[in-house]
Amino acid sequence: MIKILIADDQELIRDSLRIVLAGNPDFSVDTAANGIEVIRAVRKDKPDVILMDVRMPEMDGVQCTQIIKENYPEIKIIILTTFDDDEYIFSALKHGASGYLLKGISADSLIEAIHKVYHGNAM
Numbered sequence: 001m002i003k004i005l006i007a008d009d010q011e012l013i014r015d016s017l018r019i020v021l022a023g024n025p026d027f028s029v030d031t032a033a034n035g036i037e038v039i040r041a042v043r044k045d046k047p048d049v050i051l052m053d054v055r056m057p058e059m060d061g062v063q064c065t066q067i068i069k070e071n072y073p074e075i076k077i078i079i080l081t082t083f084d085d086d087e088y089i090f091s092a093l094k095h096g097a098s099g100y101l102l103k104g105i106s107a108d109s110l111i112e113a114i115h116k117v118y119h120g121n122a123m
Contacts, residue, residue, distance in 0.1 A: 002118050005047040006031045007038045007064070008080065009056045013103065017051065020107045027114070035059025042068055047075060049114050052097070054081045054088045062091045069096030076117040099123025 004027050006017045014031045022029045030045060032038040034056045041047070050068070054061040065077050079092045079100035089100050098117040101110065113123055 002027050002049060002114065003045065003047040004029045004114065005038065005041050005045070005050045007033075007035070007050055007056065007061065008053040009033055010053075013053070013080075017110075020110070021114075024111060035061070035064035038064050039067060042072060042075065046072065049076045049078065049118055051080050051101075051114075052077050052092075054079050054092065054100075060088075062088055062095065065092050065097050066095040078113060078117055078123070 004021055006014050006029065008014045014033070018029050018031055021027050030041060030047065032041050036058045038050065038052070052061040052065060061079060068075055068077065073096070077097045079089060079097045080103055081089065081100060082103045092100065099113065099122055101113055116123060
């Protein structure tokens with residue numbers, strides 16, 4: 001079972017991703033609305049993979065990625081963004097994210113990406 005944490009400040013995105021992923025028997029899925037909630041969830045549940053929105057209130061995805069990777073290097077992080085923002089993406093990758101995806105990705109491609117990073121591959 002792959003434990004996934006969806007981190008996004010937009011409720012519709014969180015719920016949509018949860019519905020898509022929870023239908024897969026290989027996944028257990030939880031959500032967080034901002035970077036502070038992500039840190040709490042990581043301490044409590046230690047997910048295997050985090051789908052991390054790059055822009056969130058209270059703590060953005062880049063800062064959150066840095067904190068998580070410093071303390072839990074085994075957790076894989078995939079950055080989610082609605083746009084190609086090279087500065088944010090480069091910074092997140094520099095801090096240990098395994099890759100990034102645009103939010104418009106297909107469900108099959110998202111599931112494939114989760115399996116890839118879970119098994120130690122970069123995207």
